[in-house]
Amino acid sequence: MxxxxxxxxxxxxxxxxxxxxxxxxxxxxxxxxxxxxxxxxxxxxxxxxxxxxxxxxxxxxxxxxxxxxxxxGAKVYRFTVTWGEERLTDDLEGPATKTSDKRPTEEEIRAVMPNYTGVIMQAPPQFSAIKIAGERAYDLAREGEVLDIPAREVEIGRLDLVERPDDSRTVFEVECGKGTYVRSLARDMGRDLGCYGHISELRRTEVDxxxxxxxxxxxxxxxxxxDAAPRGEAGEDGRIDDPRSEKERFAPLDALLVETGAALDCLPQIAISDDAATKIRLGNPVIVRGRDAPAEADEACVTARGRLVAIGAVEAGMFKPKRVFVG
Missing domain, CATH: 3.30.2350.10 (Pseudouridine synthase)
Known part of the structure; x- marks a missing residue:
């Protein structure tokens, strides 16, 4: 058996x-x-x-x-750059590799900030998850290798100077796209200003x-x-027979979830009937109707009763599922 x-x-x-x-x-x-x-x-x-x-x-x-x-999705970070030291990891974790007595003025900082908005070329940190010949850069860096990681294109929507607590620290907020390293941003601004710099505090405040x-x-x-921990009397086998269902036990925790479909706000949303949802879950295409339904779309998602059913393409008014969601 x-x-x-x-x-x-x-x-x-x-x-x-x-x-x-x-x-x-x-x-x-x-x-x-x-x-x-x-x-x-x-x-x-x-x-x-x-x-x-x-x-x-x-x-x-x-x-x-x-x-x-x-x-x-776009991401927003608030970060503090401490001037006067460049560090091996570009943050507080690594030792200092370069130092300077110079501290930039606010005018000097604002003068270089336009260099770091829009589409720019940026070299990832030595200690990053970038793969070099199949291995993570941070693994190679920990073994003492000095890596030549090529710069790559990233997009920074905005870079704002928030405050200057003192001459050695400046707080910024940045909105950026996928693949941007804030640690690299601090490193490069420090080099540009001739005083070096590293991240001393970093918080991600938004992910679209x-x-x-x-x-x-x-x-x-x-x-x-x-609240989901079992309640009740233990039986002879030591197991607790909780009178509540699993759904009831986990309700307070599950209430903290954001629904799956929220991640797809960037796609056209098409409401369909329960019958159409059943066909799509079996992998079949369906005709989509409605004033807001697109006739063509490389990617769109369909929902039934507000619940996500599938992601797919719309061709000549026909939705063809590519990725189907259970339940």
Missing amino acids: ARRGKKKGRPISGWVVFDKPVGMGSTEAVSKIKWLFKADKAGHAGTLDPLASGMLPIALGEATKTVPYVMD PFTPEDLVTLPELEAAAA
């Missing part, structure tokens, strides 16, 4: 817009959230360094299929389409997860 496989977790889907604390790595954060929700699968949309805090969108279940759309109002902290998640 075949052995039954061990249950991997709940088939829960949605986004946890996690307010990651300083000191926690992105992979560690995903593991923690997956464990709290007892989810069957999880993944994040954009690494956030351990020394950085702020928005780390974590996808559970079917939401993992929408991760690429969040990865492509999510907003600061969507953020949820670790204490909030842990408090909600505590």
Whole structure:
């Protein structure tokens, strides 16, 4: 008789817009959230360094299929540059490699800021997740290799000077696209100003389409997860027979999720009937109707009763599914 496989977790889907604390790595954060929700699968949309805090969108279940759309979204960071030192990691973690007694004036800083907006070329940090000959740059850097990482094109929508707490520190806010390294921005501005610089504080405040109002902290998640702990009397086998259903137990925690379809606000949205949704879930194309339904679209998503059904293409008024969502 075949052995039954061990249950991997709940088939829960949605986004946890996690307010990651300083000191926690992105992979560690995903593991923690997956464990709290007892989810069957999880993944994040954009690494956030351990020394950085702020928005780390974590996808559970079917939401993992929408991760690429969040990865492509614009991001907003607030960061502090400390002048006078360039560091090996371009942040507080690494040792100083270059120093200067010069401290830039506000006028000098504002004069170079236009060089860092629009489409620019930027070299990633030595300690980054960029792959070099199949290996992560940070792994090679830890072994002492000095890497020649080619600059690549990134887009910065805006760069604002927020405040100057003192002559040695300046606080900025930047809105940027996929692949931008804020640590590189601090390094390059420091070199441009002739005084060197590194990130001493970094917080990601937004990842499109999510907003600061969507953020949820670790204490909030842990408090909600505590309600899901089994309650009741233990039987002879030591197991607790909780009278509540699984749905009831996890309701406070699941209420903190943002729905899966929120990640697809960038795509045309098409409402369909339950019958059409059934056909699409079986992999069949359907005709889409309605005043707002596009006749052609490289990508669009269809919903039934407000729930995400599939992502696909629209050709001559026919929706052809490419990625179908369960339930």
